[in-house]
Amino acid sequence: MPQTALRPRRSVLYMPGSNARALEKAKTLDTDGVILDLEDAVAPDAKATAREQVAAAIRADGFGSREVVGRINGLDTPWGEADLRALAAAGPDAILVPKVSSPAQIVRVASLLAAAGAPARTRLWAMVETPLAILNIGAIASAAADPANRLACFVMGTNDLAKETRARFTADRLPFVHWLSTSVTAARAYGLDILDGVFNSISDEAGFRAECEQGRDLGFDGKTLIHPSQLATANAVFAPTAAEVEWSRTIIAAFDLPENSDKGALQLEGKMVERLHAEMGRRVVAIADAIAARG
Incomplete structure (x- = not known):
């Protein structure tokens, strides 16, 4: 499937949608993209406020060349459809859908986006973070063959995969390598970009660099990040020398x-x-x- 204009996605930083200061700080950081998060980083009683803040931040723009992505809550939650409508109206570069396990979910979200009047340029990104997603990864990627589905990128959710499979995190990520590589293969078969999952230890710079290098060698375009201190390393590792x-x-x-x-x-x-x-x-x-x- 033909891609939209090529853009670097070496570093994509999660920012909690409930933290107004963090949303403003994102506009100054040396990151290729930001994920303004309404899901995991936001407590249930802060969901509505976070939705309003993220939509306002997207409408206000000011992110420069940074790709702006909003992560919604799942459509099976009390907040998902309201998130989708609010972000569709705000018009980010992409909307990140959590826990995608079948192509039908992509088709449904794309249909809801169109009905909500989302700009044509707003893409769909899909979290790969469940056992079913891994088993169905080729079929999910194939949704990109229809441009109406807007699918442009996979994002690995390694923490959720660990939770659901009971796999342990090891320094070489051996329990995850098959899932990571299979997802890269499916993404490339249908012209998608794909981002590696987060590294949880902010203080372990050597471990983070090693995981970035592993992700690069497996074929990932970049890495999702949880802290600005990780930006310089991800930008360096995933850039051509x-x-x-x-x-x-x-x-x-x-x-x-x-x-x-x-x-x-x-x-x-x-x-x-x-x-x-x-x-x-x-x-x-x-x-x-x-x-x-x-x-």
Whole structure:
């Protein structure tokens, strides 16, 4: 499925919708995106206030180039449909739907968004955080084949997966690797971006960096975060390195030469490169340029 304009999603920070100061601070942080949360981070007696604050913050804008996403409560809760209507009217870049376990949920939310008059640019992001989501991940991703469903991104909910499966968090995340990799594969099959789950220990910088590197190596576009102190590391790990960008430009330039227009492979600086490497390189360069454009 064709994507909307390519944008970096190295770092996407959760901000509690009930905390007005946090919502304002989000406008100043070096993050590619913010998730203004109405679900887990908000107590039941603060749900209505949080909804009003998040909708007002989205309408007021001021987030600059940061992608603005609102996470609603589930539609099976007392707050979900009101959240959806309020955010649809406010018009964020995307609405994040929790505990998606079937494609039917995506279709339903997209239909409700359209009925509520959400702008066409507002996308749907889906939390992957239940055992059923993992079992149905290909079918859920396939909802992106219909543009009316607005589906653009998966977000891993590793804490909920741990709770539901009783899997333990280990330094290498071995119990989660299959779920993570399967979700990446499904996302890529249907042209979706995908973000890794949060790292819970704010003080463990080395552990956080290692998990970012693992997520990058598994194919994730970026990481969801719980604290601003994690931003610099996520931004660094999920960005192409200067060497990667330079090598990508070298490959692209070589295949763009007229004498190489009909060649599928070249020998370049002692390495064999194929045309697919030029295609990969174009994405690396595009992401690097998008990061640079953020300033």
